[in-house]
Structures are given as C-alpha cells and as structure tokens.
Amino acid sequence: MLTTLKRIVQEVTSAKDLTSALNVIVERVRDAMDVQVCSIFLFDDKSRRYVLMATEGLNKQEVGQVSLGSNEGIIALVGKREEPINLEDAPNHPSFHYVSSLGEEPFNAFLAAPIIHQKRLLGVITAQRPERRRFDEGEEAFLVTISAQLASVIAHAEASGQDINGVLSGISQRDVRFEGVAGATGVAIGTAVLVMSPADLQEIPARRTDDIPGEKLRLQQALEQVKNDIRRAGEKLASELRPEEQALFDVYLNMLDDQALGAEVQSVIDGGEWAEGALAQVINGYSQHFSDMEDAYLRERATDIRDLGRRVLSYLRAEDAGPRTLPDNAIIIGEDLTPAILGEVDEAHLAGIISIQGSSNSHIAILARAMGIPTVMGMVDLPYREIEGQQLVVDGYRGHVYVNLSDERLRHFQEIVLEEKAFEAELETQKDLPCTTLDGTDISLMVNTGLLTDVYRSLDRGAEGVGLYRTEVSFMMQERFPSEAEQTVIYRQQLEAFAPRPVTMRTLDIGGDKALPYFPIEEENPFLGWRGIRVTLDHPEIFLVQIRAMIRASEGLDNLRIMLPMITSVSELDEALHLVYRALFELQEENVPVTMPEIGMMIEVPATVYQTRAYASRVDFLSVGSNDLTQYLLAVDRNNPRVAGLYSSFHPAVLTALKYIVDVAAEEGTPVSICGEMAGDPAGAVVLVGLGYDTLSMNSASLLRVKSMLREIDMTWARDLAAEVLTLEDPLVIKSTVELALKDAGVSLAGVTFNRDRWS
Template identity: 55%
Template sequence: MLEQLRVIVQEVNAAKDLQSALDIIVHRVRESLKTQVCSVYLLDSDLNSHVLMASEGLRKESVGHVSLEVGEGLVGLVAKHAEPINLRDASLHPSFHYLQETGEEDFHAFLGVPIIHHRSVLGVLVVQHEEKRRFDEGEEAFLITLSAQLAGVIAHAEATGAIEGMSPSGQKTSDTAFPGVSGSSGVAIGQVVVIFPPADLSQIPNRRARDIDQEIEFFNTCLESVRTDMKDIHDRLAGHVAEEERQLFDVYLHMLDDDALGNEVVARIKLGNWAQGSLAYVANEHVRTFEMMNDAYLSERSVDIKDLCSRVLFYLQQKESVVTEYGENTILVSEELTPSMLVEVPKEKLKGLISVKGSGNSHVAILARTMGIPTVMGALDLPFNKLEGKEVIVDGYKGEVITNPSDQLRIRFQNTIEEQNQLIAGLEGLKDLPCETADKHRVSLWVNTGLMTDVMQSLDQGAEGIGLFRTEVPFLLSERFPSEHEQTEIYREQLQAFAPKIVTMRTLDIGGDKSLSYFPINEENPFLGWRGIRVTLDHPEIFMAQVRAMLRASIGLENLQIMLPMISNIHEVNSANQLIKK
C-alpha cells in the first residue's frame, strides 16, 4: 500500500492541470482498491455545490455536469462533518441522494473521505462497489492517507485555475482571495512582478576542494563582491528611509565579517570542502537554528541569513545578473521576500509586497511598514509562480491577496486607497504630540527591538524609547561571544538613536529555544531552569563584560536602563546588583 501511495502522489504531482490530476486519482485508486467506482467531488463556492469532477465507473457524460448542493446527499454529509462515512448499503442511509445521471443505482458499498486543506474541506473522494459490504480498515486508512497527501496538490491546482478566472467546475470566477497575515497595513492595486533568490542553497552537493588555498581565495573574492553590493544598496536607500533603517545592510556586512559567517565557511573549506558546499552547510546550520526558535522575532532572522548567503552563492556560481523590468504599479511577489529584493525596485514604482512565506516580524515587513508599503506575508496557498503580469489587490489590513478582481471590487478598493491617503496626511501632524488619554493621563510608548533595523520605524512613528532591547541577537549571529568592544559599539548605536529617550537593555537571555552553537546548554527544564540570569550569574565573566559594555556605551548619553531576565528570587537580583556595582 505504501508503494502504491507513493506512486499515486508522484504521478499527481506531475500532472499538468487540475483535471489531469483528478483523472489520475480516480484511475489509480480504483485500480489499487480493486473497486468498481472511484469519484472526486469538489466544492464550487460560486455554485454552492459539490460538483462531480472526475470518475471511473460512473457514466462519463455526468462528469462536470452533475452536482450536489452543499449538505446534500452522502457527499454533503462527509463534507459537512469532515469525517469519513463507510456504509455497507448506501441506499439505506437517510442522507442518500440518488443521482440518476450517474448510473450509480447498481452500487451499494460506499466509502467517502473528505479532502481537507488548511482546515477547509475542498471536496470528497468516494469509492463504491456493487457488493453489499463495508470497506475494511486497511482500505479506509489508504483512502484517508491518500486524501491527506493529495489535498495540497488539489488546492494548488484549484488556486492556479482561480487566478486564471476559472472555478473548479470550469465556471468563470473573479475576486479570489488568498489569506495570509498583514505585514504592513494599507491597500494597493497593481501588476505582479515575481522574483526569485539569486541562487538556491538547498541544491548544493558535497564535494571535495581540488585546491584549498584557491578555493578560499575565490570565496573571499565573492564575499567582497557581496559586501560591495550591500554598500551600494545602503547608498541607494539614502533619502528613502532614515539612516537607522539603512543600517540593516551594515548588519549584513557584520555577518559577513571574518569573525562571523565568513570565518565559519573558511574553516569548512580548510577541512577539504569546496566553497559552495561549505557556504551551504554553514548557512543551513544557522537557518535551522533560528527557525527552531519559538520567539517569532528571532525565528524570522533565518530569512536574512538565507538571503545573504544566496547572494554569496550567486557569485560563487559565476552567474549572470538577470535584469528585471518594473512597471508603474509594481506588486513585488516572491516565495520569501527579503529587504535586498525590495530595494531593487524604484521607490516610486513599488506599490505593494506579497511574500508566500514569512510573518509580520520579518525584516522585509519591518522595512515595508517604515516605507508605508502595503504588505501581505504568509500567503501559503498563493501559486505565485503563475502570477507574473497579472493584476492583484494587496489588502494589508486583512492580510489578504485578491486575484482576478472584478470592476466593482476594484472601484471599492480604489476608494479605500484614496481614504487611506487622506488619513495618513491627517495623522502626520499628530505623531509628535504627547501620548495622552482623553483625561490627560500620560502613557509611555516604547518599542521592542533586537537590531538597528527595528529602530527607524519606531522613531518615525513617535516612539518614546526602547522598552526591551534583546541583547542576545548579536550573540546568536556570531560564532563566538562578541568581545566587550564589539558589544559596546552595538549598544552605543541603540542608545544614540534614541537619546535622550530611555533605552532598556536586557542582559543575555540564552537557554530554551535560544541556544548558542559555541555555548551548549544541557538542561532538563531548558525554558524555566538554567537559563537567563542563572546562566550569566554562573558565568560572571560573560555578565561583567556585557554590563561594562552597556555602561561604556551610555557614557555621555545617560539613557540606559538594564533589565535582568528570568528572575526567580530576590537572591538573583541582589547577586546581579553586586556584580553591576562591582
């Protein structure tokens, strides 16, 4: 059965369109289960019906023409409850609805399983047989497993049809919405430009280096090329965003330094690995570390590492740059948008952003909010590679992408754009006013940051200080503990950006899902046990260096507050205070 499942899924994945995929499913399932009928009914929301889309065993002329209203018949019952129904004699069930056009009167045994994708029932997969019998547990398990594996393929095929303006049953459709999450509020209407990473880190094989010294020299040359690119992007952003936001690309440069990612790659090459494989290994290790973190902010830093390393790989592979043309109303779309992709587009032409992966915590979302560009992240079901040149609506308020918009919907969203422009113009005069309630109670509006890239938007929107600066982020981006001098420079940037406003810096909080490759922690209760302040109190050399760096960074600014993480008792507070005073 497992081999049959594998073959069916493989064939369906290779199908050219939805109908071909469904025809393969009914043929292969009927063959595998040795049943007389296999059919697929798909929900057509425009018709509010489950349409017979493919069948082997029922009359061919009924396919595409027979349907059951939502909730009607056994198919409707399976879809309604999202549970399988296995019957010895379907005609005896009170929900049975005879479809004369299909010729199903000869078939008694019935097994229907729902096709579910992201908690939505797309349709029902049905097998039938003349013999009065219940399908056995193995047959039912096979159909359930197959349905679960094929749901994503069917959803993708349906989505591809929807952006072409066709429903599953072949009816014309419009205003198809693909849900995601809001990355930046606002609404935009425009034509899609799809972009891809310059190189793919996941496709690099392991190979031995022929000449280690030559490989290191070539890698360093490519590294320098990317450094030049990052400096160029930094310069091109001048006048579009504040200096603090441009410093994202300074952070990228630090990540490429000899004591960060660059050094790790060189170390792998010295072990005899070729440069491309060494880079891919180091990049994927860091990406995996960040993606495993439960902290959404830190998890999103994996995107920055992938983007940076794919740019280095681009030079290692000695590819030629692809020139992309951007129209007047560009909606930039990618599987995983990055800040460097965004800044390639002329500011006056960029109207909206869509990223299939990612969240509101990603750097591209932060940059989009700074620049006021409507953005939708995490639109997982969007068949983005089919969207080139098509008109879409980006609804950054709801976190939704609408394809094939009707004239009525387009007019409604154009009115929304005009209204939001008027609102933004009105709010400009308010951002510098004090944050007070109607009865004059003063409220402090502080921001939560981890890198300089978060600061600019906060300043631009009237933030009055930093309520939490996560100092562990620079530690996570390094292959060793940052020196006291390096920490001082990082902290000084934050303190200066907000001076004289208060900046609260939390001392190193590692443990749990925030692990350092160069400082492993083995703890039975990693989230509440030996982590945070307990780690640094047991290693006062780490704590003292960090506190000294904070205090030195604050000289002449006097806007530093220190936060101690994961405190469990007063003794820890007293011990930390003694070290700070020392």
C-alpha cells in the same frame, strides 16, 4: 501508502490544470486502495449542488452532468457532517440516493471524505467496492489525507482563476482570499511579479579538489562581486532609507567578511572541498542553526544567510540575472525575499511585497515598514507560480492577499488606498504633539527596539523612550560571549541616543531552541524548557557580566531600566534581584560612580498573572509582554500562518488577564506598561488605556497612528468601552464592537478600519 501518497502528490502538482489533477487523483487512488471506484464531487456554491467532476469505475459520460442537491444522498450527508462516512452496505443506508446512469449497482462498500480548505467545504471524494465490508482504518486515513491534499489543489485553482468549462461557478469564484502574517501595514493594488532565487544550495554535491588556491581565488572573486551588488543595492535605496536603516546592508557585508562566513568557507576549501561544496556546507549549517531557534527575530536570520549563499553560488556558476525592471504598481512575490533582492528591483514601480516564507521579523519586513511598502509574509498556501501577471490586493494590516477581484471589491480597496494617503499626510502633522486624550490624560508611547536602525526613526516619531530593548541580538553577532567592555559600548549607544528618556533593557533571553552558536542547547520541548532567566540564573557569571555592563553604560545618564524575562516564580525573581544588587555593589567598590537603576520584570506566562501582587511588591515596574502572554494563553504560534487566525489579543481570556494585572499593580502602587502588537494596534491601544494602561510600547511605525487615535478619545468613554467588551465572550464580536464604537464616535481612523473589515 506513504510512498504512494508522495507519488500522487508529485503527479498532481505537475498536472496542467485542475481537471487533469482530479483525473490523476481518482485513477491513482483507485489503484492504491485496490478499489473498483473512486470519484470526486465538487460543491457548486452558486447552485448549492455536488457535481461529479471525475471518476474511475463509474460512467465517465456523466462527469459534469450528474449532480446531487445539498440534502441529497450520502454525498450530501458527508458534506453536512464534515467528517468521513464508512459503510459496508451503502445501498441500504437511509440517505442513499440512486442515480441509474452512474452504474453503481454492483457496489456495496462505500467510503467518503469531505474536501475542506480553511473551514470551507469544497466537495467529497469517494471509494467503492462490491464486497459488503467496511474499509479498514488505514484505508480511511489514506483517503482523508488525499482529501486534504486535494483541498489545496482546488484552492490553488480558484486563486489562478480556472474555470472548469463553466460547469462549476465555485471554481471561478471572485475575490479569493489567502491568509498570511502581516509584515508592513498598508494596502496595495498591483500586478503580481514573481522573483526567483538565483541558485539552490541544497543541490550542490560534495566534490574533492586538488587546486585549493584556484578554488579559494574563485570564492574570493565571487564574494567581492556579491559585496559590490550589496553596496549598489544599499546606494540605490539611499533616498528611501535613513543611514541607520541602511546599516542592514552593512550586516550583509560583515557576514561575507574574511573574519566571518568567508573565512569559514575558505577553511573548508583548505580541507580539499571545491568552492561550491564548501559554500553549501557552511551556509546550510548556519541556516539550519538559525532556523531551529525559537526567537522569531533570530530565526529569520536563516533567510539572510541562505540569500547570501545563493548569491555567492550564482557568481561561482557565472549566473547573474542582474537588476529587474518592474511594471507600474508591481507586487513582487518570492519564496524567501531579502533586502538585497529589494535593492535589485525598481522601487519606483514597487507597490507591495509578498513573501511565501518568513514573518514580521524578517529583514525584508523591517525594511518594508521603513519604506512604507505594504507587505504580507508567510503566504504558504498562495499558488504564487500560477498567478504571475494577475492583479492582486495586499492587505498588510491583517496579512491578507486577494486575487481574482470583482469590480465592487476592487473599488472598495481603491477607496482605502486613497483614504490612507490622506491620513498619512495628516499623521505627520502630529509627530511633535503630546499623546493626550481629550480630557487631558497623558499616555506615554515608547518603542520596542533590537536594532540601532530603529533609534532615530523612533525619536523622529515622538517616542518617549524604549519599552523593550532586546539585548540578545548583540550576543548573536559574536563567536563567543561578548565581554563586559564590549557590551558596555553597545548599551551606551542606546542609552545616549535616547537620553534623558528611559531605556528598558531586557536581560539575555536565550535558551531552548534559541541557543547561541557557541552555547548550544538541545531539548525535547524547547518552548517550555531551559530558557530566559532560567539559563542566566544557572550561569550567574553570564548574568553578572551583563548587569555590570548595563549599569556601567548608564554612568552619568541614569536613564537605564533593567527588565527580567520569563520569570515564573517568586524565588526566581528574588535570586535575580540579589545578583543585580551584587553587581551594583561590586561596581561601587571599584569606585565607578553609578546608582541603582529601576528593576522590573515581564509578565508573559500565565503563571505570573496569578502572582502579580507578589511580584509588584518586589520590583519598581512591571511590563506585560502581550505577544507571548497571548500565545501561551491561547496555545497559538502567531507566526504560523496555518493557525495565526486563532491568535487574537481581543480574546476574552487575554483581556481578563490584562485587566487583572493592571488592577493589582495599581493597588500595589507599581507602574505597569505593556509591549507588543496589541499596543501598536490603534483599536487595541484604545482598549488598553480603557483597561488602565498608561504606558504603551510598540514598533516605531505604529507610534503616530496610535497617538492620533488616542488624541481623539475621552478616557471616560474608553473605560466604559473596556468594561463593555469584558462582558463579551467572542474575540471577533469584541473586535467588531470596539471598531464600531470608534466609528460611531467619529474617530478618523475608525472609518478605514471598519470599511476594510466588511470584507474580512
């Protein structure tokens, strides 16, 4: 059955249109299940009827002619229940509806499964036999699997605007929406342009060579050509990016250096492998290593590695497409878009970006945020190959892409684009103003960083410090654990850039499937495994060196704060604190003039929520990692587009936990901050300050929007709003309540947000 299913999927994928795909399915399913009849009924939203659209075994002349009402027949019952129905004697079932023209009198056994895509009923697929016996479990599972595949086929047909001869209005419906992951905020309207990768490393075979010097020369020439391309791409974007942001292109160049990937490929060639095979071997190995990591930011580096490899391969094969000219207001779409690809297109005509793979941590998303280009990542369900040339809308706020727009919807998004341009101009006037509410309450806005490129943009937008600095990034740039001296230099750069503002450095957060290449970890369940503080406590030699480097780097600056990740028990915290004090005493004994920095911990797993008091009494500050805490509480991976809709920081369980933490911390007199996407969402920020949080940390792109919102509210009003939403039970109702309250209060950003949600 599995082999048969794969073959059917392949045939359906290559079908020229939906009608052909439906005919392939009914024919192949009938043969695979050894049944006499297989039929597909699609649900017409407009007429509210099920229309026969394909059949093998019934009267084909009735295709497109026979239809059943939404309460008529077993087909309608399957649609109502949204679950399979398996009958041994269908004609005697109470819901059976006889249609004489179909010719189904000889058939008794009946199996049907609903066709559902993203909670929307699209139709029903059926199988019938003459015998009076139920279909077995394997047959039922097979038909359900086919129905799931069929749902994607129909959704793709809708997106590409197919009209099945006008029979089904539902197939040619307007304003089709696909959901992904928000990459860079903003709304863009433009024309879809497909950007294909230059070469496929997976297709390169292993091949021996006797001409090792010749293969190494070919490789060296290809590497130099790619380096030149990357330099040109960086220069082309120079007017759009700060010098610090252009450092992302230096990362690419360093990867290709003779001391990095280039050296490894040459080493494989020395073993007798031809250049293409050696390149594929090294790139695929690194790509898999990064892809297996748990940390979303580091996992996205696999895309960068693959892109570099494909570019080198294209030159080895003498394939160079060169820069591409875009139409006005182009929205580029690709499977794995990267900064280098962005540098090859004409950015003057670029309106938006859609990446089929990747997440908000991809380098393309990072640069898009810096350039202000609305971007959506992880659009796995978008039929991107079929929609080139069509008009699209990219909603970078919620990670939505709209196709086949109606005039009304198009006008709505055009209004949003105009409102945004006016609002962005207004925001720039507030970057030097304090974040103070109408009644005089000061809110501290800080940034989350992992790249040095974030520093100057953060300061330019009024950041009051760093709420989270991810130290593991520097460990990933090495082929071994960095020494104390090397770490000290890296940390000193961050501390000096923000001095005298505080910089909160999180200790090494690795483990599970976020292992370093020189420190591999393999586990059955890495998400709940050996990670974070668990790893560094088991290896105090790693932990002590990092703490010493942090404290040494703060000499004379005294703006360091150290934060401990993934704490789940008081004993872990006590042990970590003991090691921090030990590192300090060692440095002081070495006559290094340093003082004890503030020590805090992250609350990011549910277990720590209920021991907040115990932790608050032991540390100088607490920091809530809202992204991870929300994921753990709701059991939802927010970077997985298939379940991202279930992830909500406005979930009652999340808000209740956040309120409990801030209240207990206040009772203990311990400062508490919060970092994550909720803090960077203006509506979320209002709820947070209403709950009692007065320090918010976010990505730099969100700073001015959050500041603008908080400067227009009163704290008493915010507290009342937070108290109200804590009584509500549904995250969608909570979010709508907040945004409606903002709109009624006349807050400037609320109008844009509220109007956009009319279509969500």
